[in-house]
Amino acid sequence: MRCEICGKKIVGKPVKTKIDSSVMDVCRECSKFGKIIREPSRPRPTKAGVRRAPKRSRRPMETLYEVVEGYGEIIRAERESRGWSREDLAxxxxxxxSVINRIESERMEPDIKLARKLEKLLKIKILEKFEAGEEERIEVGGFRGATIGDIARIKRG
Ligand SMILES: [Zn+2]
Structure with a gap:
């Protein structure tokens, strides 16, 4: 019995290895390039009606901000404490x-850029981080199945 990958004579039992969907009898050395098939392979019991959890939309990890509640009052109070008119602030x-009017009456929410400007100028805090929900990080395991192409390269080299 010879290894189907490297051609070396296999000492002992060949290892059944799945590589790129084809099953080969290979030596122990070459078996690490594929997925070792354990025998006997038991079919997994399937439960009827069991559905897989819906896939969560994956957002890139980023810090998101939102304007706090009562931002209009915070801005107005700070502006007035400085003795500035709406015109001054504008x-x-x-x-x-008109933008200041709408923001202070909370008919318009400032965008992040404008909110930051107001925070800096008035030394107030009107932006807060909000959690985008638990991000599900799928760990890619250490094992990476080799493909026939990889094996071909190994053989040649
Ligand atoms: Zn081999």
Missing amino acids: ERINEKV
């Missing part, structure tokens, strides 16, 4: 007064 952040 000028300082390079926005229209």
Whole structure:
């Protein structure tokens, strides 16, 4: 009995190895390139009606921010404590007064960029991180099945 991959004479029992969906009798050395088939292979019991968990959408890991509740009041209070009019504030952040009006009355939520500008200028905190939910990280195991192509390269080399 010779190994189907390297051609060496197999001492002892050949190892049945699955490589790229074909099963080969290989030596112990070559068996590490594929998935060793354990015999006898028992079919897994399948339960009727068992559904796989729905796939979660995978978002890239990033920190997300949202504008806190009551941001309008925070901005107005801070602006007034500084004795600034809405016009003053608008000028300082390079926005229209109507924008300030809408933000302070919370009819408009500032975007992150604008919120940051306001935070910096007024030394307030109106952005907060929010958890995007538990990210499911799928660990890729250490084993990487070799393909016929890999084996061919190994043989040649
Ligand atoms: Zn071999």
